[in-house]
Amino acid sequence: MQLSAGQTTRASAFTGQRVGVHAVARPGAAKARRTMPAVEAKRVAVLGAAGGIGQPLSLLLKMNKCVTELALFDVAPLVKGVAADLSHCNTPVQVSAHVGDAELEACLKGCELVVIPAGVPRKPGMTRDDLFNINAGIVMNLVTACAKYCPNAILEIISNPVNSTVPIASEVLKAAGCYDPRKLLGVTTLDVVRANTFVAQLRHELSRVWCAGPDSCL
Ligand SMILES: NC(=O)c1ccc[n+]([C@@H]2O[C@H](COP(=O)([O-])OP(=O)(O)OC[C@H]3O[C@@H](n4cnc5c(N)ncnc54)[C@H](O)[C@@H]3O)[C@@H](O)[C@H]2O)c1
Numbered sequence: 160m161q162l163s164a165g166q167t168t169r170a171s172a173f174t175g176q177r178v179g180v181h182a183v184a185r186p187g188a189a190k191a192r193r194t195m196p197a198v199e200a201k202r203v204a205v206l207g208a209a210g211g212i213g214q215p216l217s218l219l220l221k222m223n224k225c226v227t228e229l230a231l232f233d234v235a236p237l238v239k240g241v242a243a244d245l246s247h248c249n250t251p252v253q254v255s256a257h258v259g260d261a262e263l264e265a266c267l268k269g270c271e272l273v274v275i276p277a278g279v280p281r282k283p284g285m286t287r288d289d290l291f292n293i294n295a296g297i298v299m300n301l302v303t304a305c306a307k308y309c310p311n312a313i314l315e316i317i318s319n320p321v322n323s324t325v326p327i328a329s330e331v332l333k334a335a336g337c338y339d340p341r342k343l344l345g346v347t348t349l350d351v352v353r354a355n356t357f358v359a360q361l362r363h364e365l366s367r368v369w370c371a372g373p374d375s376c377l
């Protein structure tokens with residue numbers, strides 16, 4: 160296939176054919192992506208590690224060569240079984256399990272990266288906003304512990320609604336005197352992936368959609 164300037168070619172997951180796709184990147188976006196620093200975090204914690212997001216995420220981290228220690232925390236004792244299973248995967252990452260608030264310090268001490276998928280997920284008919292009353296308190300408590308036990312760690316918030324839980328986290332960190340905007344992240348890639356998929360299913364070709372606006376509405 161002959162491509163003109165501004166076009167590229169990719170395998171389409173939807174048609175099984177190779178299709179030409181117009182480059183739609185914002186000016187400077189490709190450069191920004193190339194210069195994005197890789198994060199090496201030797202000790203990583205997952206808070207909410209026994210859940211639907213926490214378990215596969217922990218497996219991915221166990222397989223990640225940048226990680227040395229993986230500390231799994233949950234209020235559910237099931238996290239001990241999750242840690243036992245993961246510890247049998249043949250990578251050098253050391254896995255530990257921590258249950259309940261009394262073990263937050265042991266979990267978080269020395270962490271360079273903390274990923275937080277703790278909280279309730281939405282059920283059919285709910286919006287992400289409906290989760291706010293429960294998840295806001297959970298994130299507030301967990302980030303308070305992060306500010307105390309690993310104030311320099313990078314925090315990635317997955318618990319929804321992300322556009323509300325991230326500001327809560329930032330206020331907690333500011334109050335504790337350890338807020339660094341470069342180290343507080345909301346995980347919103349799902350919305351971009353989902354939007355790309357839905358548009359691609361309609362157009363039968365790969366699409367790139369820019370998502371703007373509150374995470375709660377998607
Ligand atoms: N940002 C995203 O892209 C994205 C994607 C999927 C899910 N989510 C959100 O992630 C959250 C988790 O989803 P899920 O499907 O894994 O739910 P889940 O119910 O399967 O798991 C949640 C886990 O959090 C634990 N938990 C609850 N309170 C806790 C606390 N105080 N401390 C530690 N752990 C606690 C639970 O015991 C459970 O193991 C939800 O809020 C969901 O909306 C976000």
Ligand SMILES: O=C(O)C[C@H](O)C(=O)O
Pocket residue numbers: 279280281287319349377
């Ligand atoms: O709903 C959830 O909790 C998972 C995900 O964030 C979604 O919006 O589908």
